[in-house]
Amino acid sequence: MSKKLRFVLNYCDISIRLVTMHMIWLLLLVFGPFPAQAGDEVVIYSSRNEQLIKPIFEMFQKETGIEVTVRTDKAGALIQRLISEGRRTPADILLTVDAGNLWLAKSKNLLASVDSKKLETHIPDHLRDPDNQWFGFSMRARTLVYNKNKVSPSDLAGYEDLAGAAWKGKLLLRTSKKVYNQSLVAMLIAEHGEEKAEKIVSGWIANLAAPVFSNDTRLIEALASGTGSVGIVNTYYLGRLIRDNPDLPVAPYFPDASEGGTHVNVSGGALLRHAKHKDTALRLMEWLITPKAQEAFAKANLEYPVRKDIARDPIVASWGPLVQNKMNLDRAGELQARAIKLMDRVGYR
Numbered sequence: 001m002s003k004k005l006r007f008v009l010n011y012c013d014i015s016i017r018l019v020t021m022h023m024i025w026l027l028l029l030v031f032g033p034f035p036a037q038a039g040d041e042v043v044i045y046s047s048r049n050e051q052l053i054k055p056i057f058e059m060f061q062k063e064t065g066i067e068v069t070v071r072t073d074k075a076g077a078l079i080q081r082l083i084s085e086g087r088r089t090p091a092d093i094l095l096t097v098d099a100g101n102l103w104l105a106k107s108k109n110l111l112a113s114v115d116s117k118k119l120e121t122h123i124p125d126h127l128r129d130p131d132n133q134w135f136g137f138s139m140r141a142r143t144l145v146y147n148k149n150k151v152s153p154s155d156l157a158g159y160e161d162l163a164g165a166a167w168k169g170k171l172l173l174r175t176s177k178k179v180y181n182q183s184l185v186a187m188l189i190a191e192h193g194e195e196k197a198e199k200i201v202s203g204w205i206a207n208l209a210a211p212v213f214s215n216d217t218r219l220i221e222a223l224a225s226g227t228g229s230v231g232i233v234n235t236y237y238l239g240r241l242i243r244d245n246p247d248l249p250v251a252p253y254f255p256d257a258s259e260g261g262t263h264v265n266v267s268g269g270a271l272l273r274h275a276k277h278k279d280t281a282l283r284l285m286e287w288l289i290t291p292k293a294q295e296a297f298a299k300a301n302l303e304y305p306v307r308k309d310i311a312r313d314p315i316v317a318s319w320g321p322l323v324q325n326k327m328n329l330d331r332a333g334e335l336q337a338r339a340i341k342l343m344d345r346v347g348y349r
């Protein structure tokens with residue numbers, strides 16, 4: 001076989017392949033790559049700890065016969081995966097923590113609006129997206145914690161007060177790299193305006209008792225062992241430590257209405273734009289706000305149910321009432337970039 005012929009043959013071969021590929025692409029364009037299936041299943045991309053959520057989805061699967069597949073990864077990685085998978089994604093629901101992450105998924109055009117009276121009735125406005133593209137299924141409080149041997153609750157007066165001279169060398173904070181603090185600072189900007197928020201955060205940095213911590217648990221442990229007097233954390237981390245050691249000398253403090261209320265955030269979920277099982281996905285989302293699921297979902301991580309009529313875990317209940325700051329959490333996403341810049345400006349590492 002001459003070189004030329006081989007080339008032609010190869011060329012023919014390539015042409016046939018190209019034509020076949022184009023025909024497949026054309027078919028895909030016309031009929032869609034994966035037509036919606038009617039199968040009773042739902043696929044969840046979840047950044048939540050598998051151990052925490054597994055029993056809840058087992059409950060749903062047992063009750064409805066709908067098969068639940070959960071793929072776990074970090075929130076950022078799941079969002080990247082959804083972007084690169086596009087309409088080929090097998091995922092129906094994104095489940096993650098912090099409105100900042102849910103807002104990011106929305107801003108990347110990954111989510112679908114959900115029209116559900118049940119979700120709208122039971123989830124307060126400030127804990128869901130104004131376009132109903134994401135919903136909080138449990139609520140977490142990011143609030144003050146203090147060492148009971150050093151501080152009395154009457155010494156405390158909220159987030160802003162922690163910037164005052166009285167707390168010099170006494171404050172503990174987690175790193176600004178964590179979305180929890182980015183959302184908190186974004187909400188401070190929404191509440192006070194950027195100038196005042198910057199004063200508050202730079203006051204915090206001037207009051208630090210130790211370098212910023214990599215996570216809330218380490219911060220609480222340092223506080224318990226005598227470093228600093230007061231800090232800011234999500235309460236479920238404190239709840240876990242108290243569950244293991246009821247004598248831990250650390251208690252939460254919840255700013256009241258006169259102090260602007262307590263900053264809350266959500267663990268939430270969203271229906272994905274390219275979901276293949278929209279009906280079962282919606283069924284799961286609505287199931288998550290039934291009393292039984294609400295109780296289990298919140299208790300699993302010592303969070304607060306979003307529904308008001310559901311009992312809290314005894315540890316959470318022992319902390320007393322919580323006055324929420326009711327600014328809509330989509331502001332946490334909208335102002336996230338400004339919050340990150342602000343924290344950088346004031347030297348919050």
Ligand code: FE
Nearest residue numbers: 097180234237
């Ligand atoms: Fe957390």
